[in-house]
Amino acid sequence: MIDKQSPLPIYYQIEKDLKDRIERGEWQEGHMIPSEREYAEHYNVSRMTVRQAITNLVNDGFLRRQRGKGTFVASKKIQQKMVRLTSFTEDMKQRNMIATTKVLSFTLMKADSLTAALFQMNEGEEIAEVQRMRLADGLPMALETSKLNLRLLQGITEKVIQHSLYDYIEHTLNLKVGAAVQKLEASVARQHESALLQITKGSPVLLMTRETKLKDGQVFESVKSVYRGDRYAFVMEMNREG
Ligand code: GLP
Numbered sequence: 717m718i719d720k721q722s723p724l725p726i727y728y729q730i731e732k733d734l735k736d737r738i739e740r741g742e743w744q745e746g747h748m749i750p751s752e753r754e755y756a757e758h759y760n761v762s763r764m765t766v767r768q769a770i771t772n773l774v775n776d777g778f779l780r781r782q783r784g785k786g787t788f789v790a791s792k793k794i795q796q797k798m799v800r801l802t803s804f805t806e807d808m809k810q811r812n813m814i815a816t817t818k819v820l821s822f823t824l825m826k827a828d829s830l831t832a833a834l835f836q837m838n839e840g841e842e843i844a845e846v847q848r849m850r851l852a853d854g855l856p857m858a859l860e861t862s863k864l865n866l867r868l869l870q871g872i873t874e875k876v877i878q879h880s881l882y883d884y885i886e887h888t889l890n891l892k893v894g895a896a897v898q899k900l901e902a903s904v905a906r907q908h909e910s911a912l913l914q915i916t917k918g919s920p921v922l923l924m925t926r927e928t929k930l931k932d933g934q935v936f937e938s939v940k941s942v943y944r945g946d947r948y949a950f951v952m953e954m955n956r957e958g
Pocket of ligand 1 (some may be wrong): 879
């Protein structure tokens with residue numbers, strides 16, 4: 717119910733009303749919600765106000781707009797626990813989803829001073845930079861740009877990285893992936909990212925950077941991933957001890 721005397725903004729009240737219906741299960745995944753016009757008439761508020769509420773819920777991943785069709789309750793976000801060091805392929809498999817990869821670019825280049833220091837190699841030594849689109853059940857989830865240490869990852873080709881990199885490292889090269897330092901930040905989709913991820917420019921995304929080492933401590937990748945904010949949530953488990 718909308719209370720026009722409330723200090724809470726009206727868009728916020730509508731947003732809460734819609735969200736409650738989804739969370740209570742009154743509206744299930746795929747349910748088409750009433751149109752902006754219907755809502756505006758029902759609550760006697762402007763369409764702009766309703767649009768604001770809906771846009772917020774689309775950005776938060778509760779609703780999805782389908783051009784020319786309407787607005788629907790979206791599927792639940794993928795919740796990714798940050799406990800074990802896993803690969804994209806493993807993460808999707810664990811949810812019974814099929815991971816696929818589209819290689820957007822594969823470039824051999826000379827390491828700049830920062831990358832050389834990270835990979836403990838000489839500046840100018842050859843590395844690979846790879847841009848991959850990661851999909852789950854055919855839907856774009858993330859865009860990944862990886863710098864790869866070719867001294868350690870031998871035989872890496874465009875074909876190899878169409879599949880799981882970690883699988884190649886562990887089962888073809890017989891090396892052991894060890895540990896990673898990962899950083900997660902909020903950001904918005906840039907023009908080229910939004911086109912590839914099929915979201916509108918300026919939509920929220922999660923920016924993740926990861927530097928990963930083999931068991932022996934040598935860094936083999938430095939990765940920047942842009943995850944769709946409406947499809948992904950990272951969950952951290954924390955212990956007070958230790
Ligand atoms: C995740 C990480 C990347 C890592 C990738 C490996 O997406 N963010 O840093 O390179 O997993 O995944 P896969 O083995 O499926 O290629």
